[in-house]
Amino acid sequence: MSKTAARSAIRGRFLDIENTVAQACEIHDQARYVEDGLLICLNGKIEWFGTWQDGQAHLPPDVQVQHYPDQLIIPGFIDTHIHYPQTEMIGAYGEQLLEWLDTYTFPTELQFSDPAYAEKIAEFFVQELLKNGTTTALVFCTVHPQSVDALFQAAQKRQMRLIAGKVMMDRHAPENLCDTAESAYADSKQLIEKWHGKGRNLYAVTPRFAPTSTPEQLARAGQLKAEYPDVYVHTHLSENKNEIAWAKALFPEQKGYLDVYHHYGLTGSRSVFAHCVHLEDDEWQCMHDTDSAIAFCPTSNLFLGSGLFPLKKTWEAQVKVGLGTDIGAGTSFSQLQTIQEAYKVQQLQGDKLSAFEALYHTTLGGAKALDLADQLGNFNIGKEADFIVLDLQPTALQALRQSRAKGIEDAVFALMMMGDDRNVQAAYVYGECAYQRSKA
Numbered sequence: 001m002s003k004t005a006a007r008s009a010i011r012g013r014f015l016d017i018e019n020t021v022a023q024a025c026e027i028h029d030q031a032r033y034v035e036d037g038l039l040i041c042l043n044g045k046i047e048w049f050g051t052w053q054d055g056q057a058h059l060p061p062d063v064q065v066q067h068y069p070d071q072l073i074i075p076g077f078i079d080t081h082i083h084y085p086q087t088e089m090i091g092a093y094g095e096q097l098l099e100w101l102d103t104y105t106f107p108t109e110l111q112f113s114d115p116a117y118a119e120k121i122a123e124f125f126v127q128e129l130l131k132n133g134t135t136t137a138l139v140f141c142t143v144h145p146q147s148v149d150a151l152f153q154a155a156q157k158r159q160m161r162l163i164a165g166k167v168m169m170d171r172h173a174p175e176n177l178c179d180t181a182e183s184a185y186a187d188s189k190q191l192i193e194k195w196h197g198k199g200r201n202l203y204a205v206t207p208r209f210a211p212t213s214t215p216e217q218l219a220r221a222g223q224l225k226a227e228y229p230d231v232y233v234h235t236h237l238s239e240n241k242n243e244i245a246w247a248k249a250l251f252p253e254q255k256g257y258l259d260v261y262h263h264y265g266l267t268g269s270r271s272v273f274a275h276c277v278h279l280e281d282d283e284w285q286c287m288h289d290t291d292s293a294i295a296f297c298p299t300s301n302l303f304l305g306s307g308l309f310p311l312k313k314t315w316e317a318q319v320k321v322g323l324g325t326d327i328g329a330g331t332s333f334s335q336l337q338t339i340q341e342a343y344k345v346q347q348l349q350g351d352k353l354s355a356f357e358a359l360y361h362t363t364l365g366g367a368k369a370l371d372l373a374d375q376l377g378n379f380n381i382g383k384e385a386d387f388i389v390l391d392l393q394p395t396a397l398q399a400l401r402q403s404r405a406k407g408i409e410d411a412v413f414a415l416m417m418m419g420d421d422r423n424v425q426a427a428y429v430y431g432e433c434a435y436q437r438s439k440a
């Protein structure tokens, strides 16, 4: 953290969602567009936000204003499910989930026993997040504790708020990629003590998914959560039909797949379940009752042929949901590209995903899913100053489309349908510019 008081000021066009909402239809009332605005940051937090006209009175004379007259400034994107060790294996051909894990994923993750390798990929990964405008993510590491050290070190260097954890996995995987119930407990505990709440880092207890943990290991995961109630739980749930049948067969005593996690004390307001494509009615109810969250991962669900996630159901059942890229089953680090696919997934189900709803899911809604809405997700005064500067016209085609945009919502929708990392001009983390796109 900076030792001296650090104040910065940004002027430009700002858009965010001011408050969390209970229904998609309420989002429009909460969209806040300030055409000529000012954001003042002090020591990583938002000190003041409003119009440029009102803001000048709040601006100390020695503070230089960074002006972005043509760009759009929004809160940093939040990725609620991603695997950093899978960065290098995006786009692995031809398999669905269980075969994909055996064929591509496990061999790739074996490399992370080497701390130097982990460090190299962690650096690349964090840089790639920022390049895509993602300032916070909930991240899977591998079974190796050193993979967690490498990621948290890379995040700490940039003062990024990341949540991550060591994979717990003691069966149905290659032997040298497995821990044991005991070692997973001991290693995770040590990592929690070392990293949780250090700087902006937060820890997630991370059993890979029920089929790769014994009942003893899930019990140990539940014990960790009971001993450290403010750590996260991060795992996979109901992604693929064969996976679901396997989980049910392995845990016949439980009512269903989610009930396995629930039984071991792994549901709750800091529990995030990736995918949830095929939840049953009682599972939707359990997600709601326990205040657990879903990471919706459209590019991954399409790439692995897992299915179409019913986003509308999250509003009906009142279940928290964020967007996840799920690299490397997902095919892009970009939340803009993730939204493109989310939109198409809703179209295939006869539903609409509006630009402001999508913005909500990738900012304030994502923060809510991560139980961080008090700190992240919009420009409310007192929150942490993570935001991105978007160029709406990085290509000739986008410039043409934007010149025809009918108002801010249409402009943002076009950005979402056509955009990618080329739209991210700068990413600010904790009030400081952490990434600047080099000019083409």
Ligand code: GUN
Residues within 6 Å of the ligand: 083, 097, 101, 105, 208, 209, 236, 239, 300, 326, 329
């Ligand atoms: N289920 C268990 N492990 C994984 C993984 O690495 N990726 C995805 N998409 N699903 C999983």
Ligand code: ZN
Residues within 6 Å of the ligand: 081, 082, 083, 236, 274, 326
């Ligand atoms: Zn995943």
